């Protein structure tokens with residue numbers, strides 16, 4: 001294998017440092033592996049030098065990175081992109097995050113517990129891909145993703161993006177409203193929730209091997225009122241082109257008034273059901289990740305405040321400190337859903 005940029009020798013000492021510091025912190029704080037790997041490392045503990053997957057030290061069987069830095073390059077444009085901008089979501093109160101920064105700083109636990117998901121995602125093939133629509137619905141059907149996109153009208157929207165870990169970005173998504181899909185498939189009146197399921201394939205997703213104790217596949221859920229809210233988007237693109245793999249190709253959920261983990265990536269199944277579904281993070285750590293998980297500055301995470309956030313524009317390690325907005329600034333669209 002050719003030597004890659006991240007194999008620069010001076011980084012090795014740094015990796016070890018980071019590992020030792022991290023391990024020291026864990027011991028001092030008495031936190032278990034869920035606390036470390038729960039998607040929840042507070043920003044101040046992130047080290048800009050952190051270049052190695054901590055899971056590697058916990059389990060020497062972890063796969064070597066398969067990606068090259070080029071993997072993080074934007075996908076080529078296609079006939080669907082760029083899509084027309086929805087005028088209601090054409091501006092924001094902050095600049096957009098740099099595309100490259102967003103592509104190199106991701107949460108996607110199927111591939112890595114670090115932010116360097118792009119390094120581990122080469123073997124993942126988001127096409128061909130099908131999305132099963134099933135459950136309490138008049139028109140159940142399994143769609144090829146490109147056939148489904150062809151039935152929908154794509155649009156671009158600028159949204160705030162707020163992770164429960166207290167970092168945030170501003171992202172131009174392309175996609176279609178989930179409401180348009182609901183209109184197409186016609187759920188029965190007995191449908192009260194939507195459950196979405198990601199893929200399960202440990203041969204391409206090292207995180208599904210390393211954390212075989214996690215409740216894979218990743219699942220998420222919304223109430224029908226949330227699913228049909230004007231804001232709720234099924235995104236197939238970002239920054240005016242197709243989604244790169246690390247952002248959840250070929251289709252992922254975007255619910256900008258909720259914490260980012262609700263925005264399930266690489267969806268394979270959308271089911272209409274009558275009872276509130278179990279979801280990945282809510283099953284794993286229910287007291288930290290509620291089913292609703294709306295962005296609320298006054299409601300702290302059990303291990304850190306949510307009153308402010310680190311807004312990332314050009315440098316994930318020097319974010320701009322900003323006050324958290326109620327419902328991430330989308331109260332006018334969603335406040336009526338919550339009493």
Ligand SMILES: Nc1nc2c(c(=O)[nH]1)N[C@H]1C(S)=C(S)[C@@H](COP(=O)(O)O)O[C@H]1N2
Nearest residue numbers: 106107108109163198218260261263264265
């Ligand atoms: N399938 C899947 N979807 C996922 C995650 C994940 O680990 N697996 N992480 C979530 C979290 S915590 C966040 S903040 C967002 C990050 O999306 P981005 O990498 O496109 O910014 O994806 C969410 N969707």
Ligand SMILES: [Mo]
Nearest residue numbers: 163164260261
């Ligand atoms: Mo997140």
